[in-house]
Amino acid sequence: MDRRRYVSDAFGTAEREPGNKWAFDYFMPKPLPRQLDLDEQTVLALSDADSALGYLQGLGQLVRDPDLLIGPFATREAVASSRIEGTRASLSDVLKAEQLTETERNDDTEEVIRYLRASRLGFKLIDTLPVSQRLICQIHEVLMTGVRGEEKQPGTIRTSPVWIGAGTHKIEDAQYVAPLPVHIPALLGDWETFVNDPDSKLPVLVRCALMHYQFETIHPFLDGNGRIGRLLVGIMLVNENRLTRPLLYLSGYLENHRSEYYDRLQAVREKGDIQGWLQFFLRAVREQALDSVKRASDIVNLREKYISQSQTDRSRVAAIVPLIFRNPFISAHDVQEAIGVTAQGGRDLLTKAEGYGWVRKYATIGRGGRTLWVAEEVFQIIEGPVVYETE
Secondary structure (H helix, E strand, O other): OOHHHOOOOOOEEEEEOOOOOOOOEEEEEOOOOOOOOOOHHHHHHHHHHHHHHHHHHHHHHHOOOOHHHHHHHHHHHHHHHHHHOOOOOOHHHHHHHHHOOHHHOOHHHHHHHHHHHHHHHHHHHOOOOOOOHHHHHHHHHHHHOOOOOOOOOOOOOOOOOOEEOOOOOOHHHOOEEOOOHHHHHHHHHHHHHHHOOOOOOOOHHHHHHHHHHHHHHHOOOOOOHHHHHHHHHHHHHHHOOOOOOOOOOOHHHHHHOHHHHHHHHHHHHHHOOHHHHHHHHHHHHHHHHHHHHHHHHHHHHHHHHHHHHOOOOOOOHHHHHHHHHHOOEEEHHHHHHHHOOOHHHHHHHHHHHHHOOOOEEEEEEOOOOEEEEEOHHHHHHHHOOOOOOOO
């Protein structure tokens, strides 16, 4: 780590362990600020992000079946967040993987599925736990157990150094070296206090941005810090009642702006450029909230179309509608299990749904050669690219 690049001490300083001839430079964060002056551009970005988040909150309250949105949105987020870390599973890979056993899935897909499990656990735990070390360790254990990186102590705060951006394996070549393990308890203690301060005067979205920055800077785990840190943004917004449902996920924007994402975090450490980080984070909130509103509206409208088409049908084909919106890749066995028909009955209903244009045969999958159907219109809404308004 080149300590000469760390020219500001506003949010921390480059340090070296005293009295150790093998010592190396590392970054020691300062406690998170409880007050912060926002410049004009940050205030404008905050206003835009707040407004977009309000639209999303309102839509989430109007949807009768929130699982209609939560499942697809969470899967999309899991794919994007994992891709930032180098995983190469596609959205279709993950959706199809529900038809496979663990031994049939590849490593990339299994990592995304673990992220989904960790996400579900996080939003369940927040009902009874604050955003805390206990919560992040439980989430991390689910995220990292049984996948690549499992040897890196799932659910355990690290006891050895970590660094980022090394062209080699040498710590001296790293762009950033996180604080030493001995400092983590105090740093996480301050982080917990900041996140859970009921008297904080800082806007919630600003606190979320600072929370995420500090978590990534502390880097409390040997692996999985980015995925946990991004997941915590949604958890914190639900915990703060800014969202009643977990419908905002930032990783799509962060994946598409990966270099700037990392540069903005690093610029806070090196130059104290907190305004630049806040503006980037708030822009991500705005763009992803607006995208979620558009995508959610399209999903709801398509579901209403399908329900309307099936109103005069005397079969049970309407029961397929909620199934294909939860996962657009579906088998006759899924239909059989969900609505209690025979295997042939499941196939007959899918054939009828095909007549309405809801699904088509896709492929055979798994060792048993199970026939998979796909609801293409649903999948296209979930998978379609984002068009960012500010670019």
